[in-house]
Amino acid sequence: MRGVDLKYPEYEESPAHEFELLDLRRWPNCLQATRSVQHVYNLAANMGGIGFIESHKAEIMHDNVLINVHMLEGARLNGVARYLYTSSACIYPAYRQNTPDVTPLKEEHAYPAEPEDGYGWEKLFSERQCRHYLEDHALETRVVRFHNIFGPLGSYDGGREKSPAAICRKIALANDGDEVEVWGDGNQTRSYCYIDDCVDGIYRLMISDYREPLNLGQDRLITINDLVDFVATIAGKVIRKKYDLTKPQGVRGRNSDNTRLREVLNWEPQVSLEEGLERTYRWIESQLADRGLLAARPTAGMVS
Numbered sequence: 511m512r513g514v515d516l517k518y519p520e521y522e523e524s525p526a527h528e529f530e531l532l533d534l535r536r537w538p539n540c541l542q543a544t545r546s547v548q549h550v551y552n553l554a555a556n557m558g559g560i561g562f563i564e565s566h567k568a569e570i571m572h573d574n575v576l577i578n579v580h581m582l583e584g585a586r587l588n589g590v591a592r593y594l595y596t597s598s599a600c601i602y603p604a605y606r607q608n609t610p611d612v613t614p615l616k617e618e619h620a621y622p623a624e625p626e627d628g629y630g631w632e633k634l635f636s637e638r639q640c641r642h643y644l645e646d647h648a649l650e651t652r653v654v655r656f657h658n659i660f661g662p663l664g665s666y667d668g669g670r671e672k673s674p675a676a677i678c679r680k681i682a683l684a685n686d687g688d689e690v691e692v693w694g695d696g697n698q699t700r701s702y703c704y705i706d707d708c709v710d711g712i713y714r715l716m717i718s719d720y721r722e723p724l725n726l727g728q729d730r731l732i733t734i735n736d737l738v739d740f741v742a743t744i745a746g747k748v749i750r751k752k753y754d755l756t757k758p759q760g761v762r763g764r765n766s767d768n769t770r771l772r773e774v775l776n777w778e779p780q781v782s783l784e785e786g787l788e789r790t791y792r793w794i795e796s797q798l799a800d801r802g803l804l805a806a807r808p809t810a811g812m813v814s
Contacts (some may be wrong), residue, residue: 514543514625515554521663521740521797525546535573540580541587548591549716552581555596557629558670560693563600565759567628578636586647594652594716595640597723597762600630601655610699612763617723617770636791638721644721652715657727657766661705662793663814672740673734674787678794681741681749683803689750693710694759696735698753701765703727705784707779711771713796720774727766734759740784744791 512527513519516533530567532539534554544550556573557563563570578595585593602615603624625634640651644802667679673693680690703726711726722813735751742749798804 511811512547519663525608534581535576537580537584540577540584541576542584544581544588544590544605546588550581550585550590550593551577551596551712551716552594553596554581559667559672559676559755560758563626570629571632574632575635578632579639582639582643582649582651586643586649586695590649592652592716593640593643594654594712595636595763596712597633597637597653597655598626598630599657599725599727599766600626601634601637602630602764604761607761607764609761610697612699612731612761614729614731614765614767615725616767617725622724631751650721652718652721653716653723654712654726655723656703656708657725657764658700658702659705659708660702661708661725661790664705666794666797673700674737674790675791675794677738677741678787678791679798680796681738681745681747682798684747684749686747687750688747689752690738692734692738692751692753693757694734694755695753696738697733698759698761699731699733699763699765700726700737701730701732702737702783702786703766703779704781704783705790707781710775711775711779714775714777718775724774725766725768725771726779727768728783729766729768730783731763731765732783737787740787741791744784744788745795 511526513524513529532543534540545805554577556570603618605624606619625631632709637653640653643649660672664675665671666675684690684801714725738751768778
């Protein structure tokens with residue numbers, strides 16, 4: 511098993527038999543990365559939370575399109591048997607996600623297309639590229655659409671973190687009774703899938719015979735306000751919310767329809783949101799403690 515990235519894993523060592531530092535935006539590196547392997551799991555991407563993807567559209571499209579077209583061609587030339595591409599629920603049209611009580615998104619809802627500007631467009635383009643490599647070159651491609659994956663060992667600060675990690679960090683740094691900043695009005699809705707289920711799901715898809723894009727996420731819809739309350743309960747703190755309506759918040763509602771996931775894989779995510787948040791919060795809390803940040807946290811006021 512070979513792992514490849516721009517940098518070594520930040521929070522623990524890779525379990526891969528070998529690990530190479532390669533910039534996959536560069537064609538020769540993709541040819542090197544895909545040599546002498548049967549399966550490629552392409553999770554490489556320049557991405558982050560909503561704040562990052564709203565403010566780095568050109569960079570995201572440039573980097574990710576290069577990664578994806580080069581990785582596909584490298585896999586083809588190296589005779590890879592199966593290639594899994596990790597797409598995103600951001601490919602779904604904005605016109606289907608404009609209310610908090612959104613109808614769960616089915617795979618066929620991707621068209622007519624109106625994906626998230628920048629990040630969503632490059633994901634949708636790469637889905638089509640996978641389809642054409644299957645049709646034209648007989649490369650067995652698999653495409654998975656992630657719905658808000660979260661868990662330990664992911665970014666929790668610096669601007670690239672997703673909402674569960676950001677909220678866990680803010681509440682870990684807050685004292686009981688403090689106020690934390692919430693982007694938007696808190697009524698926007700999402701579903702969240704724990705990382706262990708994500709790993710299980712992509713392996714099951716890779717070894718399956720299913721060739722069309724497939725949702726991978728939980729189908730439990732909650733508000734951002736609910737998410738804050740869940741984490742506060744885990745932390746054992748009373749937390750007040752301060753809403754910032756000037757910050758990006760993405761679509762008003764997004765939920766996964768898992769009908770096809772259950773049909774195709776005879777499986778669905780198993781870890782509850784509460785259990786996943788508990789594990790994630792404790793890990794982020796320990797990271798902050800190791801950095802000496804919890805002892806120096808403020809006694810009152812907003813934590814950002």
